[in-house]
Amino acid sequence: MFYKTELSSRLFLGTAQYPSPAILAEAIRASGTEVITVSLRREGPGGGVFRDLIAATGCRVLPNTAGCHSAREAITTAHMAREVFGTNWIKLEVIGHADTLQPDPFALLEAARVLCAEGFEVFPYTTEDLILGEKLIEAGCRVLMPWGAPIGSGQGLRNIEGLRSMRAHFPDIPLVIDAGIGAPSQAAQAMEMGFDAVLLNTAVAKALDPVGMARAFRQAVEAGLAAHRAGLMPRRDMAAASTPIFGMAALA
Amino acid sequence: MMFSVLGAGVAGLCAATALAERGARVEVIDPSPDPTGASWYAGGMLAPYCEAEAAPDEVFTMGRDAVRWWAERVPGVLKNGTLVVAPARDAVELDRFARATRGHAWVDPGTIEPDLQGRFARGLFYAEEAHLDPRAAARALRDRLIALGAELHFGTGATPRGQIIDCRGLTSRDHLTELRAVRGEMLLVETPEITLSRPVRLLHPRFPCYIVPRGENRFMIGATMVESDDDRPVTARAAMELLSAAYTLHPAFAEAAIVEMGAGLRPSLPDNVPRVLHRGGRCHINGLYRHGFLTAPALAEELAQTLFQEHRHAS
Numbered sequence: 001m002f003y004k005t006e007l008s009s010r011l012f013l014g015t016a017q018y019p020s021p022a023i024l025a026e027a028i029r030a031s032g033t034e035v036i037t038v039s040l041r042r043e044g045p046g047g048g049v050f051r052d053l054i055a056a057t058g059c060r061v062l063p064n065t066a067g068c069h070s071a072r073e074a075i076t077t078a079h080m081a082r083e084v085f086g087t088n089w090i091k092l093e094v095i096g097h098a099d100t101l102q103p104d105p106f107a108l109l110e111a112a113r114v115l116c117a118e119g120f121e122v123f124p125y126t127t128e129d130l131i132l133g134e135k136l137i138e139a140g141c142r143v144l145m146p147w148g149a150p151i152g153s154g155q156g157l158r159n160i161e162g163l164r165s166m167r168a169h170f171p172d173i174p175l176v177i178d179a180g181i182g183a184p185s186q187a188a189q190a191m192e193m194g195f196d197a198v199l200l201n202t203a204v205a206k207a208l209d210p211v212g213m214a215r216a217f218r219q220a221v222e223a224g225l226a227a228h229r230a231g232l233m234p235r236r237d238m239a240a241a242s243t244p245i246f247g248m249a250a251l252a
Numbered sequence: 253m254m255f256s257v258l259g260a261g262v263a264g265l266c267a268a269t270a271l272a273e274r275g276a277r278v279e280v281i282d283p284s285p286d287p288t289g290a291s292w293y294a295g296g297m298l299a300p301y302c303e304a305e306a307a308p309d310e311v312f313t314m315g316r317d318a319v320r321w322w323a324e325r326v327p328g329v330l331k332n333g334t335l336v337v338a339p340a341r342d343a344v345e346l347d348r349f350a351r352a353t354r355g356h357a358w359v360d361p362g363t364i365e366p367d368l369q370g371r372f373a374r375g376l377f378y379a380e381e382a383h384l385d386p387r388a389a390a391r392a393l394r395d396r397l398i399a400l401g402a403e404l405h406f407g408t409g410a411t412p413r414g415q416i417i418d419c420r421g422l423t424s425r426d427h428l429t430e431l432r433a434v435r436g437e438m439l440l441v442e443t444p445e446i447t448l449s450r451p452v453r454l455l456h457p458r459f460p461c462y463i464v465p466r467g468e469n470r471f472m473i474g475a476t477m478v479e480s481d482d483d484r485p486v487t488a489r490a491a492m493e494l495l496s497a498a499y500t501l502h503p504a505f506a507e508a509a510i511v512e513m514g515a516g517l518r519p520s521l522p523d524n525v526p527r528v529l530h531r532g533g534r535c536h537i538n539g540l541y542r543h544g545f546l547t548a549p550a551l552a553e554e555l556a557q558t559l560f561q562e563h564r565h566a567s
């Protein structure tokens with residue numbers, strides 16, 4: 001449940017960098033996604049036609065504050081998003097570093113407190129830091145979106161142990177891996193680890209065939225979720241024979 | 253038979269040319285006394301191979317003959333190809349670009365652009381591509397139209413007298429509701445310190461850009477792509493991105509004089525493919541997106557052929 005919304009698809013898709021709105025719409029269909037995220041900061045009020053095309057896909061829109069570098073910018077953008085899209089959902093992104101696009105944890109928390117108090121349902125783009133996660137929940141967030149790797153890097157889950165701890169630490173909070181996913185196998189891995197969803201953009205938008213890649217991610221996310229539900233076998237340090245070995249000659 | 257071409261951007265001028273060359277009576281009407289619109293800010297790259305990185309095959313097909321079409325009609329079409337490079341850190345972008353396109357060869361960039369000697373380890377060279385100065389080309393096409401007997405009416409007051417060929421770009425949203433704007437920002441800089449013989453594209457994961465030599469020490473740096481119909485001047489962010497890209501290509505750009513900054517709106521259809529459309533009793537050439545000088549000739553010829561066939565059948 002993401003703020004009391006049940007979603008059957010666990011793949012959230014970004015809408016930037018596609019060759020055209022037509023291909024974007026086709027990729028959205030192929031991905032089976034129900035949630036798409038849209039930026040506002042750079043496009044401003046003038047991006048209305050593109051936003052109408054996005055709305056026509058029928059997906060739930062999760063507006064984002066991409067491109068914001070301060071709490072104030074992010075809050076203003078969130079207000080505009082609520083007005084433009086008529087939703088309380090906001091993917092809160094406050095960038096701390098222009099090159100790695102790493103979140104600024106301090107400004108993120110500050111903005112999250114304000115927006116939660118104003119009734120927004122905040123999806124914060126955060127790191128795997130547990131204390132930051134706790135404080136975001138304390139601020140009112142009911143979903144956390146830890147990064148897999150820097151935005152657009154395609155490096156996958158860079159800190160698997162940190163993400164594993166995070167999953168264990170917040171068993172009842174929906175966790176979405178946001179950013180850094182480059183390959184379907186990485187999305188499947190996140191789902192196998194018990195994350196509730198993955199959000200990605202570049203891996204699909206900049207594929208040579210975005211629609212084909214959207215389909216591949218759909219299958220990977222479905223496979224990862226099914227595997228998690230089915231219960232993965234534990235990793236063992238020794239080989240374990242699946243047939244009895246009792247009675248074999250000891251040659252050593 | 254008389255044709256009234258509305259709009260003197262690249263779509264209108266090419267359409268008028270194709271019709272006038274077939275012997276039709278043509279008038280071109282544009283309410284603006286000065287050139288404006290997307291054509292004025294175009295890069296002027298005739299680069300069907302590079303554009304195919306993101307554009308569908310139709311755009312490549314339309315653009316294939318653009319170099320010949322322009323070279324037969326206007327001076328200044330330079331067939332020097334295109335060079336594509338990437339900073340060392342973004343070298344994987346070059347591999348991706350190579351996979352996404354055809355018609356290229358790997359080169360040491362310094363061997364074809366001596367000023368880039370030692371700056372980039374490798375690059376992609378698209379030998380079949382060309383470039384022109386879009387403003388000079390538009391001027392030449394206007395002069396040529398007058399020589400062909402066409403009438404050009406600039407400013408308000410002219411009433412169309414013939415069959416309407418609508419090439420008004422974004423203004424045609426009153427007839428083509430699916431048109432949208434994709435904002436683009438460009439800079440024109442001047443420096444005697446750098447010489448380039450061909451457009452150079454610099455790949456970057458977030459803000460790819462190109463630099464087109466315009467002669468007389470001038471270089472056009474373009475262009476952003478923003479899903480917005482906001483026509484305000486170039487934003488600080490866009491200027492910073494474009495300038496830092498130019499600086500990455502060659503640090504001497506830091507001392508270049510900025511002689512112009514411009515922002516234009518590209519008329520675009522939902523699939524970003526330029527088209528001839530017949531709707532509501534008029535013919536349109538529209539949705540040229542970022543492919544104006546590349547696709548306008550093919551669209552103009554397609555339109556002229558269709559119209560002349562119709563007239564033959566009718567007579």
